[in-house]
Amino acid sequence: MKYAFVASNNSTGDAQVLGESGRDVVVRQVIFGTLADGVIVRFYNKRVAPGHASGIGSVSSDSLAAHIAQPTAAAGKNYDRVVDLNLQLDGGSFHTDASNVTVLWDYADESPVS
Numbered sequence: 765m766k767y768a769f770v771a772s773n774n775s776t777g778d779a780q781v782l783g784e785s786g787r788d789v790v791v792r793q794v795i796f797g798t799l800a801d802g803v804i805v806r807f808y809n810k811r812v813a814p815g816h817a818s819g820i821g822s823v824s825s826d827s828l829a830a831h832i833a834q835p836t837a838a839a840g841k842n843y844d845r846v847v848d849l850n851l852q853l854d855g856g857s858f859h860t861d862a863s864n865v866t867v868l869w870d871y872a873d874e875s876p877v878s
Contacts, residue, residue: 765792768867770860775820779806779813780867789856790870793830794847796874797864801836804861811855820861828844834862 767811768780771812783789804820807830816822834843836859850873 766869766871768858768869770858770865770867772863773819773821773861773871775815775859775861776817777815779808779815781811782853782856782858782867783811783871785794785811785855787855788797789853789869790872791830791849791851791853791856791867793849793868795866795868796834796843796845796862797866798862799834799842799843799845801860801861803835803863804846805852805854805867806824806830806860807832807851807858809856810853811857813857813859815859821852823859840858868876868877 779797808827809829810827832847835841
């Protein structure tokens with residue numbers, strides 16, 4: 765199992781890349797280290813997804829494969845610290861506007877069948 769850690773909002777720059785060029789990855793889990801209202805993690809079915817100077821709300825949704833958002837106070841704040849996934853991506857990358865996010869992943873060709 766491999767991991768990628770993002771300490772704080774990375775939505776204004778290029779997405780955090782998972783793996784190497786030309787290899788599919790499987791995202792297993794997202795771990796939110798710091799829980800907050802409405803924070804988002806977006807996974808892309810591409811290796812490099814550009815950010816946007818205006819933040820995560822303005823980041824292009826081209827090649828968007830998954831959008832995970834924590835609830836807000838109006839939704840009852842039933843936060844999920846760990847989100848289990850089995851998301852296969854072509855190359856793969858992610859943006860987040862959260863702090864202390866860890867993504868656990870494997871290469872698809874090395875991943876055990878689940």
